[in-house]
Amino acid sequence: MGGDRRDEVAGPAAPPEVVSTATVVAYALAGAAILGWFLFGWLVLQQGFIDSVGESAGAAFALLLVISIVGTFRRNRRR
Helix, strand or coil: CCCCHHHHHHCCCCCCCCCCHHHHHHHHHHHHHHHHHHHHHHHHCCCCHHHHHHHHHHHHHHHHHHHHHHHHHHHHHHC
8 A cells, every 4th residue: 555546547647748839829819819809898998897807708718619629620630
């Protein structure tokens, strides 16, 4: 009873995948676009802080859903 059972179940850890520079740039641009959307709604349209937060959060979740679906298709295509 001296070993850690997590090592027996999980096995060796897989090496981390390298993230391309284009992916990092695309994520940074998406984050800047979401922030810009929030600021546009809050400061330009003057729709209120909470409404702007909700609208930008909804846009961010939709973007995350699209990224997840595209990533799933790309991963399954490689197999």
